[in-house]
Amino acid sequence: MSDIEKPQVKASFRGTNCLVLKDGKSTILVDPYFTRVDAKTVFLKKIQPNPKRIEKALNDAQVDQADAILITHAHFDHALDLAHVAKATGAVVYGCESVANVCRGGGLPESQICVVDPKKPVEIGDFSVRFIPGIHLAFPFILRLLLRPGRKITAPLRPPARSSAWAEGQVHALHFTHPAGTFFNQGSANWVEGSLKGCEADVAFLGVGGLDLHKADYWDKWYAETAGYVNPKQIYWTHWDDFCLSLDEKWRYLRQVDTVLAHLTHKLKKEGGPPEEKMPWLEWIDVFA
Ligand SMILES: [Zn+2]
Numbered sequence: 001m002s003d004i005e006k007p008q009v010k011a012s013f014r015g016t017n018c019l020v021l022k023d024g025k026s027t028i029l030v031d032p033y034f035t036r037v038d039a040k041t042v043f044l045k046k047i048q049p050n051p052k053r054i055e056k057a058l059n060d061a062q063v064d065q066a067d068a069i070l071i072t073h074a075h076f077d078h079a080l081d082l083a084h085v086a087k088a089t090g091a092v093v094y095g096c097e098s099v100a101n102v103c104r105g106g107g108l109p110e111s112q113i114c115v116v117d118p119k120k121p122v123e124i125g126d127f128s129v130r131f132i133p134g135i136h137l138a139f140p141f142i143l144r145l146l147l148r149p150g151r152k153i154t155a156p157l158r159p160p161a162r163s164s165a166w167a168e169g170q171v172h173a174l175h176f177t178h179p180a181g182t183f184f185n186q187g188s189a190n191w192v193e194g195s196l197k198g199c200e201a202d203v204a205f206l207g208v209g210g211l212d213l214h215k216a217d218y219w220d221k222w223y224a225e226t227a228g229y230v231n232p233k234q235i236y237w238t239h240w241d242d243f244c245l246s247l248d249e250k251w252r253y254l255r256q257v258d259t260v261l262a263h264l265t266h267k268l269k270k271e272g273g274p275p276e277e278k279m280p281w282l283e284w285i286d287v288f289a
Pocket of ligand 1: 073136
């Protein structure tokens with residue numbers, strides 16, 4: 001097979017856990033969050049999608065049409081913009097029932113909403129995607145009071161609303177099979193022991209957001225329970241940026257996530273783990289290069 005014919009998947013990181021995936025036939029967006037509400041507004045006021053920022057972000061990512069939007073959980077930094085993005089691109093949104101209720105509140109027709117079944121992979125062009133149930137990063141006590149983990153969105157969620165209205169719903173990791181190779185994405189760093197057995201993938205995109213709220217023993221256990229089973233040849237970290245800054249500002253690490261990344265880099269070097277790097281900011285990579 002010549003290089004031109006060889007199947008290829010390109011990925012672009014657009015902040016938080018947002019990945020734009022293209023293989024020349026299909027376009028998929030994972031967790032598109034482009035509004036990026038500022039830090040003051042996010043906990044004190046009601047929030048809503050910002051159509052101008054969404055339009056610009058889609059433009060910058062060269063997305064005018066998309067086939068699918070995959071949502072790992074329904075928190076605002078993953079799901080606030082999905083109805084707007086789906087309307088702008090014509091994509092079908094895939095996720096849990098809470099995600100479906102975000103779609104409905106955003107006025108998306110049922111024909112563009114699909115509640116996933118972990119037993120049935122979703123087929124999008126040459127991509128086959130499995131939704132693997134998991135759990136959200138464990139929050140410290142104060143955030144637990146505010147966000148009440150495990151909560152679902154049980155009725156259409158109409159913005160504007162408080163950021164806490166975007167309850168997490170069912171958390172999923174994503175396992176992709178494509179003629180070019182296999183890859184894995186986890187948007188929130190926690191684990192259900194042994195649940196990723198059989199989820200091997202060539203490349204892993206792992207969200208590290210919030211790991212800085214924990215200590216090194218949590219990081220190591222999480223790493224063993226995710227990358228330990230996925231066993232990737234290459235790791236890209238996502239969710240490392242401060243998502244209260246707009247995509248047009250210079251990026252900053254999310255709180256102290258850089259200390260987590262330094263720990264993981266050191267650990268993987270010491271243990272002979274796979275090469276790792278944080279997903280480059282707003283750039284494109286060849287996933288299986
Ligand atoms: Zn979350």
